[in-house]
Amino acid sequence: MSNPNKQTAIQAAQLRQLFAASNASLVSSTLLAAILAYMQRDMIDSSIVLTWLTLIVLVAVSRTLLVKAYRSAAPEQEAGTRFWLKRFRIGVLAVGLVWGAAGFLMFPANGPQHQIFLIFMLAGLSAGGVVAFSADLQSAVLFSVTSLLPIIIRLFATGDSLFMAMGMAGLLYLGFMIVSLRRINRSITENIVLHLDAAEREEAMRISEQRYRLLLKHSPIGIFHYDTDLIVTYCNEPFADILRNTVEGIVGLDIKSFKDRSILAALRQALKGEKEVYEGEYKPSPDTAGIWIDMTCAPSRDGTGKIVGGIAIIRDISERKQAEDMLRVSAIAFESQAAMIVTSPDAVILRVNRAFTALTGYKAEEVLGQTPHMLNSGRHDRGFFAGMWTLLRETGHWQGEIWNRRKNGLIVAEWLTIAAVVAPDGRITHYVGTFSDITENKDAVAEIHRLAYYDPLTHLPNRRLLQDRLGQELVAGARNGLYGAILFLDLDNFKTLNDTRGHDAGDQLLVEVARRLRSTVRECDIVGRLGGDEFLVLLADLSADAEVAAMQTKQVGEKLLEALAYPYDLSGYEFHCSASIGIRLYRDQEIAEELLRHADLAMYQAKMAGRNTVRFFDPSMQAMATARADLEKDLRRALAHNQFKLYFQPQMYRNDQVVGAEVLLRWQHPERGLVSPLEFISLAEKTSLILPIGRCVLDAACTQLKLWERSAYSRQFRLAVNVSARQFRTVDFVEQVQQALNSKGINPELLELELTESLVLENINDTILKMHALRDMGVRFSLDDFGTGYSSFSYLTQLPFDQLKIDRSFVRNIGVKTSDAVIVQTIIGMAHNLGIEVIAEGVETEAQRLFLEQHGCHACQGFLFSKPVPIEEFIVWHRRLRHQ
Numbered sequence: 001m002s003n004p005n006k007q008t009a010i011q012a013a014q015l016r017q018l019f020a021a022s023n024a025s026l027v028s029s030t031l032l033a034a035i036l037a038y039m040q041r042d043m044i045d046s047s048i049v050l051t052w053l054t055l056i057v058l059v060a061v062s063r064t065l066l067v068k069a070y071r072s073a074a075p076e077q078e079a080g081t082r083f084w085l086k087r088f089r090i091g092v093l094a095v096g097l098v099w100g101a102a103g104f105l106m107f108p109a110n111g112p113q114h115q116i117f118l119i120f121m122l123a124g125l126s127a128g129g130v131v132a133f134s135a136d137l138q139s140a141v142l143f144s145v146t147s148l149l150p151i152i153i154r155l156f157a158t159g160d161s162l163f164m165a166m167g168m169a170g171l172l173y174l175g176f177m178i179v180s181l182r183r184i185n186r187s188i189t190e191n192i193v194l195h196l197d198a199a200e201r202e203e204a205m206r207i208s209e210q211r212y213r214l215l216l217k218h219s220p221i222g223i224f225h226y227d228t229d230l231i232v233t234y235c236n237e238p239f240a241d242i243l244r245n246t247v248e249g250i251v252g253l254d255i256k257s258f259k260d261r262s263i264l265a266a267l268r269q270a271l272k273g274e275k276e277v278y279e280g281e282y283k284p285s286p287d288t289a290g291i292w293i294d295m296t297c298a299p300s301r302d303g304t305g306k307i308v309g310g311i312a313i314i315r316d317i318s319e320r321k322q323a324e325d326m327l328r329v330s331a332i333a334f335e336s337q338a339a340m341i342v343t344s345p346d347a348v349i350l351r352v353n354r355a356f357t358a359l360t361g362y363k364a365e366e367v368l369g370q371t372p373h374m375l376n377s378g379r380h381d382r383g384f385f386a387g388m389w390t391l392l393r394e395t396g397h398w399q400g401e402i403w404n405r406r407k408n409g410l411i412v413a414e415w416l417t418i419a420a421v422v423a424p425d426g427r428i429t430h431y432v433g434t435f436s437d438i439t440e441n442k443d444a445v446a447e448i449h450r451l452a453y454y455d456p457l458t459h460l461p462n463r464r465l466l467q468d469r470l471g472q473e474l475v476a477g478a479r480n481g482l483y484g485a486i487l488f489l490d491l492d493n494f495k496t497l498n499d500t501r502g503h504d505a506g507d508q509l510l511v512e513v514a515r516r517l518r519s520t521v522r523e524c525d526i527v528g529r530l531g532g533d534e535f536l537v538l539l540a541d542l543s544a545d546a547e548v549a550a551m552q553t554k555q556v557g558e559k560l561l562e563a564l565a566y567p568y569d570l571s572g573y574e575f576h577c578s579a580s581i582g583i584r585l586y587r588d589q590e591i592a593e594e595l596l597r598h599a600d601l602a603m604y605q606a607k608m609a610g611r612n613t614v615r616f617f618d619p620s621m622q623a624m625a626t627a628r629a630d631l632e633k634d635l636r637r638a639l640a641h642n643q644f645k646l647y648f649q650p651q652m653y654r655n656d657q658v659v660g661a662e663v664l665l666r667w668q669h670p671e672r673g674l675v676s677p678l679e680f681i682s683l684a685e686k687t688s689l690i691l692p693i694g695r696c697v698l699d700a701a702c703t704q705l706k707l708w709e710r711s712a713y714s715r716q717f718r719l720a721v722n723v724s725a726r727q728f729r730t731v732d733f734v735e736q737v738q739q740a741l742n743s744k745g746i747n748p749e750l751l752e753l754e755l756t757e758s759l760v761l762e763n764i765n766d767t768i769l770k771m772h773a774l775r776d777m778g779v780r781f782s783l784d785d786f787g788t789g790y791s792s793f794s795y796l797t798q799l800p801f802d803q804l805k806i807d808r809s810f811v812r813n814i815g816v817k818t819s820d821a822v823i824v825q826t827i828i829g830m831a832h833n834l835g836i837e838v839i840a841e842g843v844e845t846e847a848q849r850l851f852l853e854q855h856g857c858h859a860c861q862g863f864l865f866s867k868p869v870p871i872e873e874f875i876v877w878h879r880r881l882r883h884q
């Protein structure tokens with residue numbers, strides 16, 4: 001027993017036994033002492049008896065106190081054990097000595113019975129003491145020797161042969177007892193050792209079991225045990241967690257009743273003595289998501305080797321599976337359309353994808369180990385890359401355009417995104433670069449820019465770009481104090497060309513005009529096309545003096561007119577073109593839009609002044625423009641407030657027969673009184689208000705025809721209605737007329753639509769279709785203002801006109817201008833040749849009427865008969881005419 005800890009433990013156990021038996025031995029010792037004292041009282045001096053008894057009591061009290069002190073101290077340490085053993089032995093020695101003293105002091109000189117009683121007492125006492133103290137050999141020997149030896153000596157001292165024999169026997173008894181004591185003590189010690197070993201084993205078992213339970217509880221592995229009937233007999237908490245259940249809910253379950261039986265085959269196989277592995281998705285219940293598990297099961301055997309069940313170990317591998325899925329996704333993503341490059345933190349290329357090879361022309365093995373510098377195009381300076389790296393280090397991200405060189409040397413624009421891959425500890429482990437070729441995009445962007453800012457036909461800046469540039473010029477002008485100028489240019493006879501020669505010829509003209517304009521002005525001047533046949537020229541940095549600037553601009557304007565005046569060769573067709581130019585000077589930071597409007601107004605003035613000329617903007621034009629804006633506002637209100645009235649002007653045959661009337665629109669303005677259509681019709685056209693107005697006029701005309709039907713005098717009256725170009729071009733114009741006629745149920749032949757030459761020519765195909773459709777219904781047509789336009793007579797034969805209307809400008813000059821009288825005669829002759837009627841408008845004098853009649857124009861309209869009047873007045877006038 002070399003282990004000092006164990007030695008101490010044994011001693012501690014012995015000590016516990018000694019002290020445990022102390023109380024009984026103390027009580028019995030004191031009681032025996034009392035009996036002895038009582039029995040020997042008459043044989044021994046009472047003072048001796050009392051003294052001895054007192055000693056016994058003192059020793060007993062001391063030992064009792066010792067026991068108490070020991071119990072409260074409960075020593076476990078080695079030093080403590082020795083301390084208490086020492087004191088215990090002292091106590092034993094004391095009690096042994098006091099009892100040994102009894103062998104002399106309480107041995108009576110006479111009275112053999114008392115003597116024998118004493119011998120008996122001491123023998124019995126020593127035997128009892130041996131039992132009580134046998135846990136400690138020394139204490140037991142000490143007690144037996146001290147308590148017995150004095151009486152043996154006393155017996156020898158008597159000289160009596162019997163007592164001496166008893167003394168001899170006592171000695172033998174003592175010797176035998178000591179020998180026995182050794183054996184008893186050894187067996188007690190062995191017993192203690194056995195006990196200690198057993199306790200130690202038990203403790204080890206307990207600790208091991210506790211550790212095992214903790215392990216099972218906290219391991220990420222689920223374990224369960226099942227018997228041969230596939231009933232779960234044990235499971236740990238992780239297993240219950242994996243199955244989204246509780247231990248109590250699982251133990252006792254029949255695995256055969258599990259909702260997902262996919263693991264059953266493997267578990268059964270284990271019962272046949274084989275180790276099985278299962279991996280798959282397991283669904284604990286139909287309504288929970290599946291868990292990916294990996295299960296290993298093996299048979300469980302009893303001591304004889306018989307299979308009593310199975311044990312299965314389960315791992316939740318869902319995360320691993322997800323990671324595998326993600327890896328697969330990443331792998332696919334890596335091989336995506338975009339080129340990818342993975343580098344180490346010091347930019348050494350570690351991996352590239354197939355798109356990289358396709359884009360750069362470099363194979364993976366050619367770039368691995370190199371740095372992306374090999375793609376450098378040389379188009380970026382050091383600062384560019386320094387900035388890129390700074391941003392990458394600071395934010396872990398960079399993206400932008402970069403020019404790179406391909407293997408074949410081609411330099412391409414790429415959109416590059418670089419992201420740093422950061423480890424959980426914040427370290428950058430890789431950089432991942434993704435890039436795609438944006439050269440085409442850049443081209444597309446340039447194309448989009450071109451489309452957005454340039455006119456596709458002439459390639460000149462368009463309105464939007466011109467406005468931008470003008471804005472910039474205004475800022476510059478305000479800064480340097482120099483005048484600039486806007487030249488608003490409109491071709492004078494572009495429309496005719498377009499109408500008569502088609503759009504291709506028109507386009508050719510525009511391209512050539514653009515070229516001439518561009519080549520006439522300085523490089524720094526801006527030439528743009530606003531749309532249609534409108535161009536803009538911006539002259540910057542003219543002069544700080546307004547007069548000089550105006551002069552410079554005028555010169556440029558005239559140079560432009562000159563350049564444009566040269567004949568144009570349009571695919572063999574020679575065309576002459578002029579332009580009207582409106583000029584607006586600027587210097588202060590004015591509003592671009594306003595300046596443009598001013599230049600537009602000036603151009604309009606140039607046109608009014610006879611075309612092929614240049615006009616500067618003057619503020620009175622602005623007043624006109626404002627008036628026009630006000631008029632537009634009022635016009636909208638007029639429609640809503642029914643301010644339009646219809647006037648009727650008779651159309652006569654010879655001098656006295658009314659053929660019908662022309663409907664003429666008037667605007668009853670609340671402040672300005674009656675407003676002439678000449679003032680508002682063109683504005684109504686521009687703003688599309690002419691559409692609802694035209695419809696109203698058409699409906700009102702039909703209503704009036706219906707009313708005229710009632711009287712025999714007016715039943716045959718025709719009504720001529722002016723139709724504007726905008727109105728005629730609406731897709732459903734034919735239907736509108738038809739609806740107006742049908743809704744009133746009138747004879748279509750009484751409705752005459754007046755169309756102007758320009759309207760008719762604007763889109764001749766559409767005109768033909770619509771006129772024929774209406775003609776088929778019976779509607780009549782009159783060609784208004786005839787002679788004022790371009791008089792392309794050829795179309796007249798194609799169109800179903802019933803009547804030509806000689807414009808009042810010619811009628812006015814009958815008798816004044818011979819050429820106009822000739823024109824009038826020509827028109828009349830032409831109408832007769834074509835077999836259509838002819839009517840003259842603006843007939844104011846009897847002389848004019850006579851001239852017209854003499855030359856074959858019997859129908860007239862004009863102040864000579866009546867001004868346009870409201871219907872009531874028309875009726876009165878007609879009645880008067882009948883009664884003349």
Ligand SMILES: Nc1nc2c(ncn2[C@@H]2O[C@@H]3COP(=O)(O)O[C@H]4[C@@H](O)[C@H](n5cnc6c(=O)[nH]c(N)nc65)O[C@@H]4COP(=O)(O)O[C@H]3[C@H]2O)c(=O)[nH]1
Binds near residue numbers: 681724808864
């Ligand atoms: N100096 C003079 N003038 C005479 C004489 N007889 C008639 N007039 C005027 O000549 C114009 C004839 O109409 P228009 O040529 O169709 O010319 C019309 C027509 O183009 C347009 N207009 C009038 N009403 C309508 C309408 O309802 N719709 C459309 N789209 N245009 C209309 O407005 C133009 C002007 O109309 P108004 O001012 O009514 O002017 C009328 C009429 O008042 C005359 O003996 N001497």
